[in-house]
Amino acid sequence: MRRSVILLPCLLVAACGERGSTLSTTLPHQDAVFQEELQRKFLDAKPGTVIEIPPGTHQLDRTLVLRTNGVTVRGAGTARAILSFKSETTGPGMLVAANDFTVENLSIEDAKTDGLQLSDGDHIAIRALRVSWTGGPKVTNGSYGISAIRAKNVLIEDCEAFSASAAGIRVAASNTVIVRRCHAEQNVAGIAVENTIGTQMDDNILTGNTGGIVLANLPEFTPSGHTASVFKNRIYKNNLANFAAQGTALATIPAGVGIMVLAAKGVEIFDNDIAGNQTANILIRANLPAGSGNPPGGDPRFDPYPRAIYLYGNRFAPGGYAPDGTDLKSLKDTLFGADGHFPDIVWDGYRDASNLVGGQPPAAERICVDTGTVTVLNLDAPHQEQKPSTEVEPWRCQLAKLPPLEFPSKS
Numbered sequence: 001m002r003r004s005v006i007l008l009p010c011l012l013v014a015a016c017g018e019r020g021s022t023l024s025t026t027l028p029h030q031d032a033v034f035q036e037e038l039q040r041k042f043l044d045a046k047p048g049t050v051i052e053i054p055p056g057t058h059q060l061d062r063t064l065v066l067r068t069n070g071v072t073v074r075g076a077g078t079a080r081a082i083l084s085f086k087s088e089t090t091g092p093g094m095l096v097a098a099n100d101f102t103v104e105n106l107s108i109e110d111a112k113t114d115g116l117q118l119s120d121g122d123h124i125a126i127r128a129l130r131v132s133w134t135g136g137p138k139v140t141n142g143s144y145g146i147s148a149i150r151a152k153n154v155l156i157e158d159c160e161a162f163s164a165s166a167a168g169i170r171v172a173a174s175n176t177v178i179v180r181r182c183h184a185e186q187n188v189a190g191i192a193v194e195n196t197i198g199t200q201m202d203d204n205i206l207t208g209n210t211g212g213i214v215l216a217n218l219p220e221f222t223p224s225g226h227t228a229s230v231f232k233n234r235i236y237k238n239n240l241a242n243f244a245a246q247g248t249a250l251a252t253i254p255a256g257v258g259i260m261v262l263a264a265k266g267v268e269i270f271d272n273d274i275a276g277n278q279t280a281n282i283l284i285r286a287n288l289p290a291g292s293g294n295p296p297g298g299d300p301r302f303d304p305y306p307r308a309i310y311l312y313g314n315r316f317a318p319g320g321y322a323p324d325g326t327d328l329k330s331l332k333d334t335l336f337g338a339d340g341h342f343p344d345i346v347w348d349g350y351r352d353a354s355n356l357v358g359g360q361p362p363a364a365e366r367i368c369v370d371t372g373t374v375t376v377l378n379l380d381a382p383h384q385e386q387k388p389s390t391e392v393e394p395w396r397c398q399l400a401k402l403p404p405l406e407f408p409s410k411s
Contacts, residue, residue: 022036023036024036024061024062026061026087027059027060027061027087028059031058031059031060034058035058035059035060035061035062038051038053038058038060038064039062039064039065042064042065042066043065045066045068045071046068046070047068047069047070047071047100048070048071049068049070049071049072050071050072050073050074051071051072051073051074052074052075052076053073053074053075053076053081053083053106054076054081055076055077055080055081056080056081056082057082057084058081058082058083058084059084059086059087060083060084060085060087060088060093061085061087061088061089062088062091063088063091063092063093063094063095064083064093064094064095065095065096066094066095066096066097066098066101067096067097067098068098069098069099069100069101070098070099070100070101071098071100071101071102072101072102072103072104073094073102073103073104073106074102074103074104074105074106075104075105075106075107076105077105077128078105078106078107078128078129078130078160079107081105081106081107082106082107082108082109083106083107083108083109084109084110085108085109085110085111085112086109086110086134088110088111088112089112090112090113091111091112091113092111092112092113092114092115092116092117092142092147093108093111093114093115093116093131094108094115094116094117095117096116096117096118096119096121097118097119097120097121098121099121099122099123100122100123100410101118101121101123101124101125102124102125102126102127103116103125103126103127103129104125104126104127104128104129105127105128105129106128106129106130107129107130107131107132108129108130108131108132109131109132109133109134110132110133110134110135111131111142112142113142113143113144114142114143114144114145114146114147115131115132115142115144115145115146115161115164116129116131116145116146116147117144117147117149118146118147118148118149118151118154119148119149119150119151120149120150120151121148121151121152122151122152122153123152123153123408123410124148124151124153124154124155125155125407126146126154126155126156126157126159127155127157127158127159128157128158128159129146129159129160130159130160130161130162131145131146131159131160131161131162131164131168132145132160132161132162132163133162133163133164134163135163136163136186137163137165137186137187137240137243138163138165138243139165139243139244139245140165141163141164141165142164142165143164143165143166143167143170143248144164144166144167144168144169144170145161145162145164145167145168145169145170145184145187146159146161146168146169146170147167147170147171147172148170148171148172148174148177149171149172149173149174150172150173150174151171151174151175151177152174152175152176153175153176153407153408154171154174154176154177154178155177155178155407156169156171156177156178156179156180156182157178157179157180157181157182158180158181158182159182159183160182160183160184161182161183161184161185161187161190162184162185162186162187163186163187164187164188165187165188165243165244165245166187166188166189166192166244166248166249166250167184167187167188167189167190167191167192167214167250168184168185168187168189168190168191168209169182169184169190169191169192170189170191170192170193170194171192171193171194171196171199172192172193172194172195172196172221173194173195173196173221173225174196174197175196175197175198176197176198176405176408177193177196177198177199177200177405178199178200178201178202178405178407179191179199179200179201179202179204180200180201180202180203180204181203181204182204182205183204183205184204184205184206184209184212185205185206185207185208185209186208186209186240187209187210188209188210188211188240188242188243188244188250188251188253189209189210189211189212189213189214189250189253190204190206190207190209190211190212190213190235190238191204191206191212191213191214192213192214192216192250193213193214193215193216193225193228194216194217194218194221194225194249195216195217195218195221195222195223195224195225196225196228197223197225197226197227198227198228198405199215199225199227199228199229199405200228200229200404200405201213201228201229201230201231201233202229202230202231202232202233203232203233204233204234205233205234206233206234206235206236206238206258207234207235207236207237207238208237208238208239208240209238209240210238210239210240210241210242210243210244210250210253210254210255210256210257211238211250211253211254211257211258211259211260212233212235212236212238212257212258212259212274212277213230213233213235213258213259213260214250214253214259214260214262215228215230215259215260215261215262215264215267216249216260216262216263216264216287217262217263217264217265217287217302217303217304218249218263218287219287219299219302220249222301224263224265224302224303225264225265226264226265226266226308227265227266227402228264228266228267228268229267229268229270229402229404229405230259230267230268230269230270230272231268231269231270231271231272232271232272233272233273234272234273235258235259235272235273235274235275235277235281236258236273236274236275236276236277236317237275237276237277238256238257238258238277239255239256239276239277239278240255241255242254242255242324254279254280254283254323254324254325254328255278255279255324256277256278256279256280256319256322256323256324257277257279257280257283258274258275258277258280258281258282258283258319259272259274259281259282259283260282260283260284260285261282261283261284261285261306261309262285262286262287262306263285263286263287263303263304263305263306264306264309265303265306265307265308266307266308266402267306267308267309267310268310268399268401268402269282269309269310269311269312269314270310270311270312270313270314271313271314272314272315273314273315274314274315274316274317274319274344275316275317275318275319276317276318276319277319277320278319278320278321278322278323278324279319279320279322279323279324279325279328279342279346280319280320280323280342280345280346281316281319281320281344281345282311282344282345282346283346283347283348284306284309284345284346284347284348284367285306285347285348285350286304286305286306286348286350286351287304288304288350303352304350305350305351305352306367307352307361307365308364308365308366308399309366309367309368310368310398310399310401311345311367311368311369311370311374312368312369312370312398313370314344314374316344316374318341319341319342319344320332320341320342320343320344320346321340321341321342323342327385331379331385331388335377335388342377343374343375343376343377343390344374344375344376345369345374345375345376345377346376346377346379347367347376347377347378347379348379348381349378349379349380349381349382349383350381350382360394363397364399366397366399367395368395368396368397368398368399369395369396375390375392376390376392376395377389377390378390378391378394
């Protein structure tokens with residue numbers, strides 16, 4: 001009944017011909033008419049508009065574009081209201097560049113590039129959105145399920161993302177982002193946060209990805225991000241072979257990483273359950289150009305080193321039992337035996353040699369771990385892994401805990 005109501009205005013004007021119809025010729029007529037009306041609702045929206053997506057699997061072959069502030073897109077439920085972009089030839093499923101935007105209770109399937117692509121918006125709420133590629137993990141799938149870039153005050157909650165060829169949920173060059181109670185599976189990265197200031201990830205499930213969570217600073221974006229809390233997540237068995245396109249940012253993630261900290265700053269990781277990630281449950285790395293050595297070459301404005309990383313109160317079950325790559329596998333076998341496994345936390349050993357005092361960085365920039373039963377491996381990568389170490393003492397320190405983030409009310 002609701003679908004007939006949406007289509008009725010268009011049918012009354014001879015298939016929208018009097019309104020400048022551009023009906024798709026590749027979709028069944030009913031879907032083409034639905035798409036025409038839905039696109040018009042996006043283009044004609046005004047602040048306060050609520051665009052309802054009725055029950056059904058709706059075939060679309062064109063991107064839905066929204067540039068109006070204060071709009072809500074609301075579906076009838078992720079299992080009931082599905083926008084399928086399988087017939088699309090280019091572009092994301094939904095493209096939004098607006099403030100005060102909300103999308104909820106909806107599924108997006110098989111977009112050519114990203115499922116939902118957001119940019120340059122403030123106060124964005126994404127709730128109960130499911131984005132997937134129904135054919136399973138493939139390099140030809142879109143890059144990101146949910147992507148927010150240059151956004152501010154973003155809430156992503158109760159969402160699902162499956163089979164993105166880069167990241168299920170991705171936030172880049174943004175400020176104040178909360179990702180909670182989401183489920184990401186069969187993506188290259190479950191959640192990827194790049195060059196973002198102020199991130200909180202809690203109560204998420206990351207499993208079956210190449211890497212569960214990636215916290216990274218990349219030279220492609222400025223400035224560097226900092227301040228990220230990761231807690232109360234379940235991060236297990238992220239051992240999927242990397243299927244990202246060669247040359248892309250996430251193509252170098254080893255299969256089998258629970259959390260990867262790549263040149264990130266001010267990171268607090270606590271109260272998580274992390275298990276069964278075959279390369280490392282937690283991997284901490286510098287982001288150095290290949291073959292650059294230490295100190296690195298490249299852009300002098302980019303800081304490639306992880307700084308101020310605090311790990312405590314996490315619960316681990318063995319990982320690191322089958323590292324991705326012959327060098328790491330050989331090192332694991334040499335150090336811990338064919339039936340052994342890497343420690344819970346693996347660090348490549350690169351650090352900024354310019355600010356060391358007594359072999360350690362300043363107190364506020366250290367990597368600190370509640371040792372207890374937690375073990376750490378320093379790979380000694382700067383010296384071709386000649387002297388890897390599991391010494392505990394370098395990690396005995398604490399850092400100030402980060403305050404929780406809150407999603408602000410609309411002004």
